[in-house]
Amino acid sequence: MKKPIVAIMYDFDKTLITRDMQEYTFIPSLGMQPDDFWDGTQTLASEQQMDSVLAYMYAMMIRAEANGKPLKREDLVECGQHVVYLPGVEDWFERINGYGKEAGVEVEHYVLSSGLKEIIDGTSIAKHFKKIFASEFLYGEDGKAIWAKMAVNYTNKTQFVYRINKGVLDISNNADVNASTPESDRRVFFNNMIYLGDGLTDVPCMKLVKLSGGHSIALYQDGQKEKVQPLLKHERVDWIFQADYREGQPLDVAMKNLIYKLGVDNTLIRLSNDQKKEIDAPIAQ
Numbered sequence: 086m087k088k089p090i091v092a093i094m095y096d097f098d099k100t101l102i103t104r105d106m107q108e109y110t111f112i113p114s115l116g117m118q119p120d121d122f123w124d125g126t127q128t129l130a131s132e133q134q135m136d137s138v139l140a141y142m143y144a145m146m147i148r149a150e151a152n153g154k155p156l157k158r159e160d161l162v163e164c165g166q167h168v169v170y171l172p173g174v175e176d177w178f179e180r181i182n183g184y185g186k187e188a189g190v191e192v193e194h195y196v197l198s199s200g201l202k203e204i205i206d207g208t209s210i211a212k213h214f215k216k217i218f219a220s221e222f223l224y225g226e227d228g229k230a231i232w233a234k235m236a237v238n239y240t241n242k243t244q245f246v247y248r249i250n251k252g253v254l255d256i257s258n259n260a261d262v263n264a265s266t267p268e269s270d271r272r273v274f275f276n277n278m279i280y281l282g283d284g285l286t287d288v289p290c291m292k293l294v295k296l297s298g299g300h301s302i303a304l305y306q307d308g309q310k311e312k313v314q315p316l317l318k319h320e321r322v323d324w325i326f327q328a329d330y331r332e333g334q335p336l337d338v339a340m341k342n343l344i345y346k347l348g349v350d351n352t353l354i355r356l357s358n359d360q361k362k363e364i365d366a367p368i369a370q
Contacts, residue, residue, distance in 0.1 A: 089191070089274070089348075089351040090190070090191050090277060091191070091193070091277045092194075092195060092249050092279070093192060093195070093340075094249065094278065094279065094280045094290070095281050096197060096198055096282040096283060096287050097196055097198035097200050098198065098199075098283075099283040099304075099328075100281055100328065101170060101171060101174050101210070102169060102171065102174075103170075103306070105119070106165075106200045106201065106204045106205070107200075111145070111161070111164050111204075114154070115152050116152075117148075122144070125144060126140045127140070129143070136236060136238055137238065138220055138233075138237065138238045142220060143233075146222075149230075155230070156229065156230035157228045157230070158203050159228075161201060161203035161204050161222075162207035165203070165205060168208055170210070171306070171328045171329065172328075172329045172330060173329060173337070174210065176332070178210065180332060181194075181341075181344070184341045184345070185344055185348075187345075187348075188347065188348030189348045189351070190277070190347060190348050193215045193273075194213050194215060195214060195218065195249055196216075196217040196219060197218050197219075197237070198218070198220070198237060199237050199242075200219055200220065201220055201221065202220065202221040203221060205217050215254075216249075216254045218242075218245040220233065220235055220237045221235040222234055239288070240289050243289050243290055244262070246278070248262050250274075250275060250278070251271050252271070274298075275294070275297035275298045275299050276297075276299055278299035279302065279343065280295075280299065280300070281301075282301075282302075282304070283305065283313070283328070284303070284316075287303070288316070291321050291322050292321050295320070295322065300323045300343060301321065302322060302324050302339075303322045303324075304325070304326055305325065305326075305327060306327070306328050310325070
């Protein structure tokens with residue numbers, strides 16, 4: 086019998102790594118401080134009434150070109166080798182998969198990020214994700230970035246929750262993701278979804294998953310607990326934890342218990358469905 090699928094969805098910046106991914110090597114390569122770069126993109130977005138993600142992608146292209154080194158995919162992928170993970174992240178995925186195996190479910194991991202797919206692709210943990218939904222550049226024949234192929238902001242992130250729910254992971258396939266699909270035919274049930282993020286930009290996904298029967302978790306780093314407490318108070322999330330993925334830490338213990346709970350829930354649901362089928366089955370003469 087096919088195992089139920091549990092989908093764990095992650096934001097990336099400040100959820101799996103310590104800060105925004107551009108701050109490790111890309112922004113320093115421009116001779117800029119991170120605050121100056123981000124302030125500039127915010128000013129651009131405000132003056133031009135521009136989406137903030139498109140603004141930072143445009144700024145990356147323009148500033149890299151002005152610095153004499155146009156954006157190329159291989160350079161961004163290389164940036165991914167220099168990110169700094171939060172404690173326990175690198176060991177997390179296989180451990181969580183093991184909990185799923187013990188609980189009788191199949192765990193899948195997904196990224197839903199406004200950051201850059203190219204940089205995420207270059208990280209050592211990229212191999213653990215079934216799909217990475219993130220912003221991405223389009224490149225010309227000379228290999229230079231020429232356009233934003235995908236811009237993921239905090240509201241359109243929610244479409245990827247539905248794509249995972251329905252198993253429509255090809256982002257060019259809009260017909261199937263918008264088609265009416267009975268809940269029983271969907272690949273990943275909402276109650277088997279878990280979303281992890283670090284703040285307000287994750288609220289639409291957190292709230293969607295929680296209201297649909299899944300679970301949402303807000304994470305914080307040292308000294309930042311107060312930032313996520315309102316998310317718990319106003320029921321945007323189910324729990325808040327320090328972003329420490331090491332075995333035995335509160336996040337790990339809670340995730341283990343949640344996966345075990347989902348395993349039991351799915352077993353009982355399957356039992357109920359089997360009993361209903363027996364009732365509806367024709368009586369042998």
